[in-house]
Amino acid sequence: MHDSRRIEHAAAEWLARRDRGDWSARDERAFEDWLEASTRHRVEFLRVQAAWREAGRLQALAAGLPGGTVPPRGAWTIGALVPATYVRAARARATQPARRWRYALAAGFALVATGSALWLGWQLGGRSEADYASMLGQVQAVTLADGSNVVLSSNSRLHVRMTRGERDVELLEGEAYFDVAHDAGRPFVVSSGGRRATAVGTRFSVRSDAQDVRVVVTEGKVRFDAPPGADGRATPVSLLPAGSVATAGRNGVFVRSLPVAEAERYLEWRSGFLTFDDTSLANAAAEFNRFNTRKLELADAAIGDLRVGGNFRWANVDSFVKLLEMGFPVRAERLPNRTVLHAR
Known part of the structure; x- marks a missing residue:
């Protein structure tokens, strides 16, 4: 289990x-x-x-x-x-205001139109380009022209370019999970933050933060590298099998090898959950803020080091805050557009 x-x-x-x-x-x-x-x-x-x-x-x-x-x-x-x-x-x-539904409906029509244009371009010339985006608090599933399936996390953007010889995806913001259609002649390349994750047919996610790029592989293998530097010198390459969690930042690439079931925990946002395991409260709050307009703020730096664990619905910030008040030395100040956490 x-x-x-x-x-x-x-x-x-x-x-x-x-x-x-x-x-x-x-x-x-x-x-x-x-x-x-x-x-x-x-x-x-x-x-x-x-x-x-x-x-x-x-x-x-x-x-x-x-x-x-x-x-x-x-x-x-x-x-x-x-x-x-x-x-x-x-x-x-x-019973949310109708305006929210109008936004979602407009986004849906835009997504359909973009996908249709991508498919038509592919049929006419073997080349297609398209952009995909999800709103804050929305998890969006799309199918690319080659049959690959993508799930966009909250507030994420992709630019996709495909020809008969290449499949290039740029993750401009956020996180996306890729279920890649097998095509040995056309590797599937996802680039973000100067890093590239390359696969032929596999399942993996790429996440782009302000400073880091993270890749989680749940099936197959992914080649993780960066383009050659300005001097033309090649950069180190990591070959990531299923269960790998690789994080690339200023200090290089750090790779963890986990059972696939454990690696999958990083991707539970697809089903509406966030999973924390001895996670600092500061990082947990940042994760909730990725999905919600109502933000969590830490008024006291000391409580940011508190360690939390568990499985929570990212849409239910109030329950998370109530649990903090019940089990930790934390007091919540509930304001109209944010919740401020204080040491108690």
């Missing part, structure tokens, strides 16, 4: 056992040991406990389940076991 899923399920089991009525002192000691073992355990338990309480106790809604039984992830549905917070969030999204 995926590590974050395992911790989530364990937290739910502890909560269900405590609610069952036969909780003993021995159980309490085991539970405290589990909480102390990892910050991720404590954060995940607080998250599950908050959802349980706001749902009016999931056990009461789970008619027909034996006492202490935890339904598997993915089995919760509206009217049965979905937490009330998610129901309210869904209703709130459904």
Whole structure:
């Protein structure tokens, strides 16, 4: 089982056992040991406990389940076991001002028009160029002229140029996940920040920040390098197999080799989640800010070093902030357009 899923399920089991009525002192000691073992355990338990309480106790809604039984992830549905917070969030999204939907609709029409132009250019001359973009808080899936599939993360931009001999993609901003159509005669090259990730047929992501470029490979192999310098000298090349997480910055390229399931955790934004593992609060806040107009700000530098862990919906910043207030020495100041976090 995926590590974050395992911790989530364990937290739910502890909560269900405590609610069952036969909780003993021995159980309490085991539970405290589990909480102390990892910050991720404590954060995940607080998250599950908050959802349980706001749902009016999931056990009461789970008619027909034996006492202490935890339904598997993915089995919760509206009217049965979905937490009330998610129901309210869904209703709130459904009643957003019409202007937001007009923006999304306009973006969708622009995307269709761009894709149609790309396809027509390809059919007429074997050459096509197109630009793709996603809005803040939007995850956008597109299909390129060669059949490759791309998922754009929030606030991301791509420029795509294809001929019968080349497939070149420039990531101008943000992050994108590529499921590349196999074509041994035309390597698929993604460039960003002076770096290139080259594949023939594979699955990988590229992310561009102010100073770094990160590549995560989940299938196949990717060649990661930079163009020759002004003096013509070649730059070091990294060949990244599945499970690799490579970060290129001022000090060179740092590569981590992980099980593929662990590497996939970096890409959970595609399904609406952010996963943190002993992550500083400063970095966690920055991740939430990539997806939301309402920003998290840290008023005190000291709390930026607090370590957090767990699996969170990037669209639900309020729940994350509530968990910080419950489990950490943090106080939240909620302003109209941002939330400011203070040391408590």
